[in-house]
Amino acid sequence: MQGKCRKDSNSTIQTNEFITVSESQYCIVESHGLMCYKCENERNNFLCVGEYNLKQCDSGFDTCQTTVSYSEVSEQLSIIKTCTKNSSCHLQIKEHSESDPCDQTGSSWICTTCCNEDACNLNNAPNNQRAFDVGSSPVRISHNHALLSDRTYLTREPTLTNDVHEERAKNQTSFRCPVENSDNWNFNCKVPCADMPDITNMSEHVQAHIKCQIIKPNIELINVKRMATVQVFPENSECLHTFVMENCHDEEPVPNLVHYIWFSKREMNFYHLLSFLSASRFLKPCLILVHGDRLPFGTYWEYLLTLVPNIMHVQRSPPEDVFGKPLGNIEHKADIGRIQALQRFGGIYIDTDEIILRSLDPLRKYPFTLSRAVDWNLSNGLILAEKNATFLNIWHSEYKTYNKSQWGYHSTIVPYLLSKKYPDLIHVENKTFVRPSWQQLPLLFAKNFNWSENYGIHLYIRFYKFTHDFNDIKYLNTTIGSVARHVLYGSKELCEK
Known part of the structure; x- marks a missing residue:
């Protein structure tokens, strides 16, 4: 043909x-x-x-229209790009925001944006x-x-x-990468990658333990059995709160304290492990607190505990309501849970599929930080906040108008609108926590994205069909592969076989 x-x-x-x-x-x-x-x-x-x-537009069709839709029922995300004429392209505007291109019906939403520049067609x-x-x-x-x-x-x-991955591998010239190769994003060289530690024969590991039976709580490292659980605190533990206030704060407003939310019984998967390991490796936090009614379980959870000693459990039930309004799905309960954790302790909240790529210390000087995901919202998958940050409290108070049928309005659109109203109370990063966004999933799943200027990256694993492990991730020539190798082996490069 x-x-x-x-x-x-x-x-x-x-x-x-x-x-x-x-x-x-x-x-x-x-x-x-x-x-x-x-x-x-x-x-x-x-x-x-x-x-x-x-796809190149035909003559006369000078505008790129992007339509993104999501259905919570089917968990189906659809991204459609079409060429159109400028006169026929418009934004779907909602009453609450002059610049919000999204429309929501129940638990589904659709966003339409238009652009007529070269860069519109490139994510x-x-x-x-x-x-x-x-x-x-x-x-x-x-x-x-x-x-x-x-x-x-x-x-x-x-x-x-x-097939794409195999063909890409065939077309690359394989040689040993130079020692300093951080500016090269061609992935046409390889590095030796050591195997991850084998814990099969380990009977004990080290665990941090806060001693509460004294006036001034302190921490010690103890040897525990391999299957031992982490130290557990009630939600309003004064011992834990006192320890954090006296040991996890420095001269910066935001303490170097990490929070995860874990509601319901869930097995830890490979991507969850990457998130926790990235937080430990690049943030070196005082503590990693897992807030929830259950702890993770499974092989990857056991593996994590042998590598990271300072994980602790803050036992709490999922919130059932906010300002008297019943909370809908578990994601909305987690939205409130992260706000409450930061109000009480301050620190760094991380989603379980958010990967930290470098230290966040340059941002801890700001009382509150979020990042754009797209131009009309702010992501709540990575949050830095001082204890009881003013912006955080205002954001929480906006949940008085919460409607459980609105999927992401209070969690992402509201903070965006508040950032325009109270710019002095928030530092906004330009997509450095979530780039690529949910509108650019192929850059995560099928291509290689240069994330060198990111602080973090959101993997959007709910939309990813494949599972990986310590071995095959060494040779996965995509953004997910490079991020995983960066966390596990200290290099983004493909591994030698």
């Missing part, structure tokens, strides 16, 4: 399996004819995945370069992957995804 590409491409040569194209545009053979795509941030010898949102335009300025290196695209071009990652079959 032959055809012509649009302007921007210089030549095409079709073989049995691949089409090789020079310049910045690449062609893919599909069942209904030849179509052209712009590749996203491609570098030499990289396979162009043909991202679904990179990650690097360093303010033009979106499609990717040079003229030839890139090979398998026509077997054509369907990857116009579907979201969520609808792709596992076999197709595996």
